[in-house]
Amino acid sequence: MRLMRRLALAATAMTTLALVGACGSAQPTVSDVAAQPGISDELVAAAQDEGEVVVYHTPGNEVTREWVQGFTEEYGIEVTTLRQGSNALMERFNQEARAGQNLADVIYKSDPADLVEAEEQGLLANYTTGNAEFFDDGSPGYFYPIYTIRYPLAYNSDLLSAEELELIETEGAEALTDPRFRGQIATTNVNVSNTIASFYYSMAERQQEQYGWDWVEGVAANEPTIYDSSSPMADRLVAGEFAIAFPFPDTFIAPMMEAGAPIRWFYAEETVAGSVYAAIANEAPHPNAARLFMEWATSPEAITEVSRLTQGEPTHSDAEDVRTLRDRPWYEPPGELWVDWYDDPEFLGDQEEFNARMADVFQYTS
Amino acid sequence: MAAPTIDQDIASPMPGRATRGKAYGWLVWPLLVVLVVLVVVPMLAMFYASVRTVPPGYPDADWTVQGLVDVYTTGPYLRTVLGTLLLGVAVSALATAAGGLFAWVLTRTDIRFRGFFEMAILAPLFLSPFIGAVAWVTLAAPESGMLNVNLGRYLGLGDGFTLVNVMSLPGLVWVLMLYYIPYGYLFIGAAMRNMDASLEEASYLNGHGVVRTALRVTFPLVRPAMAAAFFFIAVLTTGIFTVPSVLTADTGFVPMAVRLYRAVNVYPYDYTVGAAIGTLLLFLTACGIYFYRRATTNAKRFVTISGRGFRPRLIKLGTWRPVLTAMFFGYFAAAVLLPYTALILVSLTPYAQTAIADMSLSITNFTNVASSPKVVEATVNTMILALGAPTICVIIGLLVAFIVQRSDSRLRGPIDYLAALPIAIPGVVLGLGMLWVYVRTPIYATMWILILAYVALYVPHAARLTSSGLMQIDASLEEASKINGARLARTMRRVTFPLTKPSMLAAWIMIFIFTGREVNAAIILYSPGSTILPVLTFDYIESGALQNAAVVGVLQTVILLAGVLVARFLLRVKLSSAV
Numbered sequence: 001m002r003l004m005r006r007l008a009l010a011a012t013a014m015t016t017l018a019l020v021g022a023c024g025s026a027q028p029t030v031s032d033v034a035a036q037p038g039i040s041d042e043l044v045a046a047a048q049d050e051g052e053v054v055v056y057h058t059p060g061n062e063v064t065r066e067w068v069q070g071f072t073e074e075y076g077i078e079v080t081t082l083r084q085g086s087n088a089l090m091e092r093f094n095q096e097a098r099a100g101q102n103l104a105d106v107i108y109k110s111d112p113a114d115l116v117e118a119e120e121q122g123l124l125a126n127y128t129t130g131n132a133e134f135f136d137d138g139s140p141g142y143f144y145p146i147y148t149i150r151y152p153l154a155y156n157s158d159l160l161s162a163e164e165l166e167l168i169e170t171e172g173a174e175a176l177t178d179p180r181f182r183g184q185i186a187t188t189n190v191n192v193s194n195t196i197a198s199f200y201y202s203m204a205e206r207q208q209e210q211y212g213w214d215w216v217e218g219v220a221a222n223e224p225t226i227y228d229s230s231s232p233m234a235d236r237l238v239a240g241e242f243a244i245a246f247p248f249p250d251t252f253i254a255p256m257m258e259a260g261a262p263i264r265w266f267y268a269e270e271t272v273a274g275s276v277y278a279a280i281a282n283e284a285p286h287p288n289a290a291r292l293f294m295e296w297a298t299s300p301e302a303i304t305e306v307s308r309l310t311q312g313e314p315t316h317s318d319a320e321d322v323r324t325l326r327d328r329p330w331y332e333p334p335g336e337l338w339v340d341w342y343d344d345p346e347f348l349g350d351q352e353e354f355n356a357r358m359a360d361v362f363q364y365t366s
Numbered sequence: 367m368a369a370p371t372i373d374q375d376i377a378s379p380m381p382g383r384a385t386r387g388k389a390y391g392w393l394v395w396p397l398l399v400v401l402v403v404l405v406v407v408p409m410l411a412m413f414y415a416s417v418r419t420v421p422p423g424y425p426d427a428d429w430t431v432q433g434l435v436d437v438y439t440t441g442p443y444l445r446t447v448l449g450t451l452l453l454g455v456a457v458s459a460l461a462t463a464a465g466g467l468f469a470w471v472l473t474r475t476d477i478r479f480r481g482f483f484e485m486a487i488l489a490p491l492f493l494s495p496f497i498g499a500v501a502w503v504t505l506a507a508p509e510s511g512m513l514n515v516n517l518g519r520y521l522g523l524g525d526g527f528t529l530v531n532v533m534s535l536p537g538l539v540w541v542l543m544l545y546y547i548p549y550g551y552l553f554i555g556a557a558m559r560n561m562d563a564s565l566e567e568a569s570y571l572n573g574h575g576v577v578r579t580a581l582r583v584t585f586p587l588v589r590p591a592m593a594a595a596f597f598f599i600a601v602l603t604t605g606i607f608t609v610p611s612v613l614t615a616d617t618g619f620v621p622m623a624v625r626l627y628r629a630v631n632v633y634p635y636d637y638t639v640g641a642a643i644g645t646l647l648l649f650l651t652a653c654g655i656y657f658y659r660r661a662t663t664n665a666k667r668f669v670t671i672s673g674r675g676f677r678p679r680l681i682k683l684g685t686w687r688p689v690l691t692a693m694f695f696g697y698f699a700a701a702v703l704l705p706y707t708a709l710i711l712v713s714l715t716p717y718a719q720t721a722i723a724d725m726s727l728s729i730t731n732f733t734n735v736a737s738s739p740k741v742v743e744a745t746v747n748t749m750i751l752a753l754g755a756p757t758i759c760v761i762i763g764l765l766v767a768f769i770v771q772r773s774d775s776r777l778r779g780p781i782d783y784l785a786a787l788p789i790a791i792p793g794v795v796l797g798l799g800m801l802w803v804y805v806r807t808p809i810y811a812t813m814w815i816l817i818l819a820y821v822a823l824y825v826p827h828a829a830r831l832t833s834s835g836l837m838q839i840d841a842s843l844e845e846a847s848k849i850n851g852a853r854l855a856r857t858m859r860r861v862t863f864p865l866t867k868p869s870m871l872a873a874w875i876m877i878f879i880f881t882g883r884e885v886n887a888a889i890i891l892y893s894p895g896s897t898i899l900p901v902l903t904f905d906y907i908e909s910g911a912l913q914n915a916a917v918v919g920v921l922q923t924v925i926l927l928a929g930v931l932v933a934r935f936l937l938r939v940k941l942s943s944a945v
Contacts, residue, residue, distance in 0.1 A: 054894050061909055065738055081740065082894040083909060087633035098424055099805045103894060191633055227615065228632060235910035239510035239718035252910075259716045260726065 038130035039295050046288035047077055053289040054080045056089055057108040059276055059310070060231070063255055064108070067306045071296050077289055085229050086193040090114040093281070097123055102283035105290035108146070108297075110249065110276045113194045113342035115143045118279070125280040127291060131298040134317045137339070138277055144298050145275035147312030149249035150334050151199045152265035154234075159184070159243040168244075169330075173203070173211060173268045176244060177218025184243040185224035186233050190358045194351075196230070198341040199247040199272045201354055206338065207270050213361075220361045238263060247272070254311035254325055267334040272341055275315055390854070394775045397765050401784040404822040408799030409648065409791070415802050416641035422802045433638035437646055443625075447646065450622045453535075453610075454600040454654075457542045462595045464543065465550020466588070468697075470580060471690055473558040474566075476680045478691070486698035487551050492930050493702070494883035495545040496608040496900060497919040500907060501705030502541050503612060504712045504720065504916065506532035512708050512720045519721065538613045542603055544701045549602070550595045557591035558584065567679060576681050593661035601654035605647065605792025607886050612907060622647050623794050627889070630798065644795040655790040706923065713916035735917040741902065745921065748882060748898040750813055752925070755820035756828075756877035760870050762821065763828025767836045768862070770829075772844070785829040788822055793886030796822060801890055811893035819887045824877045831876070835869025836862070868939070875933040882926045899925070 047053075053071075057064050061083050068079040084092060086109060096103055107115070107124075118124050119142045128141045137145040153173055157165065167175045176185060190197040203211045225241075227233040230248035237245040237253075238261040250265060257263045278297050284290040296302050300318040307314040311325040325331055341347055347354075358364075415421060419428045437443045468487055471477055490498070505512050508531040518527030531537055565587065569579040585592070607623035614620065620628070622643060629640030683690060712718070713735075714727040735741060766785045770778045788796070800819050801810075809815050839862070847857040863870070885900035892901045899922045906915035933939040 056894075061740065061906065061911065062735070062738075062914065065740060078739075080743075080894045082897075083905060085632075085908070088631055091631075091633070091635055095421070095805070096811075099810070101805065101810050103811050193633075225615070228628075229908060229910075231908060231910035232615075232912075233910070235718055235912050236507070236510065239507070239720055239912070240515070241507055241510040256717045261717045 037128050037132065037295075039292065043288060043292055043295075044075060047286075047292040048075065050077075050286040050289040052078045052080060053105045053286050053293045054082070054103055055106045055108050055293070056082050056084075056093060056104040058083065058086050058089055058110055059108070060252065060255070063309050067302070067309055070302060070305060071293055074296065075292060077292070079293070085231075086111045086114065086195070090118065093118070094121075094123070097281075097283065102281060102285055104281045105284040105286050106293055106297075107143075107279045107281060108276065110149055110274055111193055111195050111342070112138070112143070112274060112277060113348075115139070115277055115279055116342065119143070123282055125282045125284065125287075125290075127280050127294060129294050129298045131295070131300075131316060134300070135298070135315055136317075137275055137315060143277040143279035144294070145315040146278050146297060146303060147251065147306050147310055147315055148273065148275050149251050149312055150267060150337070151195065151247040151272045152250050152267045152334075153244065153246035154237060154248070154250075154253055154263055154265035155244045156237055156240055156242075156262055157264050158262040159240055164243075168266070172266055174215065177215055177222070179222065181244060182222045185219065185222050186227060186236065186242045186245040187219070187224045187362075188227050188230050188233060188247065189362075189364050190355050191364070192228055192230070194342065195272065195274065196247060197351060197355060197358075198338070198347060200358060201347050201350070202270055202272050202338055202341070203268060205350070205354070207268065210269055216358070217361055220363075224362075226362060226364060249312075251276075251310035251312040255309065258311065258324065264328075264330045266332060270336045270338055271334040273334070273337040273339050274342070276312070388773065390769065390773045390775060393765065394769055394773065394777050394781065397762070397769060398777055398781055398784070400762065401766075401781060401825075404818065404825065405784055405787050405791070408796055408803050408822070410799075411802040412641050412644045412648075412795065412799040415798075416638060416645050419638060421637040422805070430638060433636070433642035434645070436639060437642040443643070443646075446620060446622055446625055447650070449619055450604055451650070453539065453542075453621060454603040456539050457546060457603045458596045458599040460539065460543045461546040461599050462550040462554070462592055464697075465547045465552075465595060466554045466585065466592060468547070468551045468694070469555035469558050470584065471694075473555060474580075474584070474681055475683050475690070477683060477687065477694075479694075483694045483698075486694060486702070488548050489698070490545045490701045491548045492879050492926055493545075493923060494885075494900065494919075494926070495542070495606065496612070496883070496885055497709070497903065497922060498545055498701070498705050499541050499609040499612045500903065500912070500915055500919055501709040502532045502537070504708045504912065505705060506530040506537065508533060510718070510720050512711070512722070515720045516722050519723070533613055533615065533617070535614075535617055535619060538610055538617075541609060541613060542606070544697075546599045546602060547697070547701075549599055550592075553591045553595035553598070554588050557588040561587055563679065570679065590661050594658055597654050597658035597661060601651045601658065601790065604654065605651050605794070605886070607792075607794045608889070608904065622650075623792060623886070626794055626798070630890070640798065644798055647792055647795055648790065651792055652790040706920075709916045709919055709923075712913050713920050715913050718912050731913060732917050732920075735914050736921060740897070741899075741918060741921070743895075744897045744899045744902045744918070745925075747813060747816075747896055748900075748922070748925065751816055751820060751898055752878050752881045752929075754813075754817050755824065755881045756874045758817065758821050759824050759828040759877050760832065760874050762825050763830075763832040763873060764836075764863075764866065764870065766825070766829040767833040768858075770833065771836050772841065782829075786826050788824075789826045791823070793819075793823060793884060794890060797887035797890030800887075811896065813896045815891050816888055816896055816898070819891055820877075820881050820884065823884065823887060824880060827876060827880075828873045831869050831873035832866060835866040839865045871933075871937055872939050875929065875937070875939050878929050879926055882922065882929065 055068065064081055064083065068081065071077065072079055089109060093104055093107060115124065116139065119139060124142045126141050129144060132140055135144055155168060164180065167178065188196045190200055200216065204213050204216045230252065233245050234248050234253050236242065238256050253263050253265065278294060280290045280294055298316065300316045303314045303316040303319040304322060307319065308322045311323045314321055411422065416433055417429055417431060419430045420426065472480060472484060506514065508514065508528045511532070513530055514528050517529055532541065566579050566583050569583045605623055607627050610621045611624050611627065614624065626640050626643040626647065629636050629643060711725065713732050714729065715725055716728065716731050719725045766781055769775060770782045796819060800815060804810050804815050844857050844861050847861050852860065883900065885904060888898055888901050889904055892898065899918055903915045903918045903922065906918060
């Protein structure tokens with residue numbers, strides 16, 4: 001009886017191990033993806049053999065889906081996507097890398113600070129795209145800009161009176177401290193992403209004469225709704241839950257505006273700017289498909305298309321600027337841009353203290 | 367989670383009349399290992415993670431008690447605990463009271479449309495509370511909700527009119543109450559149906575009226591059922607994460623389950639604190655289940671079923687009939703009609719539009735989203751999960767029931783207890799534990815980790831239902847098979863399975879439905895290739911695409927309803943007895 005029991009236990013354990021071992025997809029051996037730039041027949045064949053590329057991204061699901069569909073149509077390779085907020089996405093990527101579970105082939109996100117850190121930790125592949133010479137941003141060999149983003153202050157024009165609209169159009173961001181906008185504003189917790197923090201840092205510290213902490217405290221006095229993510233905040237702005245919301249990428253709300261939503265925006269005198277970048281993971285499970293995707297994503301045709309979908313300025317110097325946004329009568333392009341915020345030693349050095357002060361001013365609960 | 371009937375413990379006592387056979391050691395030990403791996407190991411991983419400085423598997427790990435100290439002793443977390451408990455008490459009290467009232471009306475009065483109203487009360491059980499919360503946001507967000515915008519416009523009250531605000535603490539209580547009332551009804555209704563009506567008859571004969579009889583006889587006799595409902599709903603409320611995460615953004619209140627999710631998914635991450643919150647949440651829900659089990663045990667002292675036939679006198683409602691009829695229709699409208707109508711409307715808009723007169727309705731967005739590769743993949747994954755998890759659950763449940771009722775193994779008690787344990791484990795807590803156990807294994811990022819999580823969550827229900835079925839089978843039938851030379855496998859195949867088929871089917875359908883709507887565990891465990899529809903809905907909400915979330919919510923509801931209709935009309939499963 002004891003022998004039977006032990007044999008049964010051993011059989012169960014072995015069966016369990018075999019089952020676990022046979023389950024799921026085994027991680028393939030990944031070779032270094034540094035190779036000759038450009039698209040070759042060998043690269044296409046190798047990528048098609050792999051059959052799939054996994055893209056972790058922060059831009060919206062539908063816009064990204066529509067864009068990467070072009071890659072699938074051209075090469076017949078499935079693109080599997082996973083979207084999360086900026087910090088959550090990198091945390092997932094880092095955690096999976098540490099656990100030896102490399103699922104992502106391509107990281108496609110804004111906030112280059114995360115990508116710089118990932119590069120320093122050896123999590124990004126060293127790969128120079130065939131289009132590298134056409135970009136003047138990003139980190140050559142590691143991540144490349146796909147389209148630009150700016151961080152405006154947006155409003156729902158259906159919810160503001162003519163007087164309020166005029167106030168905003170004449171005074172811009174300064175108008176938002178007016179008590180008439182009490183309860184009508186939404187904004188994001190600066191801990192959500194470095195870009196959000198850089199927006200407020202720019203307003204509070206870099207543009208002290210025009211705005212400064214008085215402006216920040218004036219906005220806080222209007223009891224804004226605080227969101228942990230820009231995305232649902234943009235949706236609620238469109239729905240009419242509040243009249244004014246910031247900051248989020250202009251490319252986030254532009255598709256909604258194009259679909260007919262009554263959304264407009266304007267920029268502060270200095271605007272935080274950046275790009276959405278693409279990078280290959282160093283331990284990409286589909287390294288050839290990842291390279292082919294990068295070649296496609298950095299091509300002038302793909303960048304023209306993503307610019308059309310997102311209304312973000314194209315980054316490839318040969319890409320066409322087909323944005324219809326520029327024809328809108330209310331649209332004023334941004335003035336001064338702060339593009340190297342992610343590398344700014346003053347901002348990075350002050351960030352912890354700055355975020356703590358912001359938490360105190362806005363009384364974040366999460 | 368679903369509601370057991372009042373006359374059964376979750377861990378059912380071994381029936382005295384069943385003749386016990388062998389120990390079946392070759393079955394008992396593997397079953398024990400499976401249950402330990404499914405249930406105990408993830409919980410141990412979570413306790414372990416609560417005393418480590420970094421998540422399991424990370425380098426430079428060290429021991430720490432700071433997370434536990436912070437969560438168990440500091441003000442912010444204690445306030446969260448208090449708030450979560452108050453939320454549980456509020457929702458439980460209201461859902462139990464409302465469920466009890468519905469049960470009394472349907473079992474004691476001559477109300478019309480009884481069958482329809484019972485179905486109306488049970489309908490929310492088969493729908494997703496998370497989808498319901500999303501739908502209520504579209505209906506009753508303070509400035510942009512459909513009710514507020516359209517009533518303000520048509521009543522001439524102007525923009526900015528707010529009749530209802532679901533993005534508030536009362537709104538959270540309201541939505542949770544709507545979806546937990548069915549549990550209150552099931553617990554109390556079952557007790558009322560089984561009550562000896564002669565006690566109430568005696569009260570009437572002594573000149574007491576309807577209300578006095580109800581308050582002095584009927585409800586006191588079902589007090590254990592009410593207590594069981596109260597604690598069961600409190601446990602559900604304490605452990606749910608998705609509904610509060612949608613509705614509490616503007617309130618400043620963060621329930622414990624949401625705090626846990628944020629600790630591991632929102633910057634700044636603190637996995638140690640997340641695990642510590644998980645231990646505290648588990649402790650609270652385990653306490654709730656303890657009191658629930660005491661209430662069901664106490665119910666035996668209130669048994670009034672006798673050998674005589676009994677039929678309660680149906681109270682004539684008279685002028686109260688329209689009022690109570692309106693009450694039932696009102697509940698159905700609030701729980702099902704209104705939110706799902708709003709959801710369908712929003713799914714047909716190109717962006718978030720809530721003024722009906724201004725809506726540009728079109729099937730384009732619906733078909734675009736529904737046919738997108740991501741939604742198609744999520745639908746396939748959901749079906750794999752909803753077909754696979756119940757199948758495995760029912761097999762394990764039947765084996766547990768067999769061992770508990772038919773074997774004389776000394777391990778049948780621990781097996782029974784382990785099979786019941788997941789009732790006390792919130793989905794988000796189990797998901798976290800499983801993540802840390804399996805993150806370095808090949809099943810991470812596959813459908814298998816989701817299937818394992820769902821099997822762990824729902825094996826108590828499979829064990830309970832199959833145990834009920836097996837309990838009704840006289841063991842002499844199986845003994846006759848063995849005496850005639852049939853081995854155990856043949857006996858189970860030719861005798862046991864056919865006779866327990868109704869209870870196995872009921873268990874399968876119930877777990878299919880619960881799997882189709884569960885998201886609390888999946889939100890922790892999903893990956894690019896294993897996204898399911900509920901997770902996709904959550905993702906669309908987080909990414910600000912409410913109309914796309916509405917499309918996926920409608921698809922998910924269609925799948926659940928298809929399961930309910932197949933069960934009811936094709937398989938003839940009485941779903942009210944399954945939950």
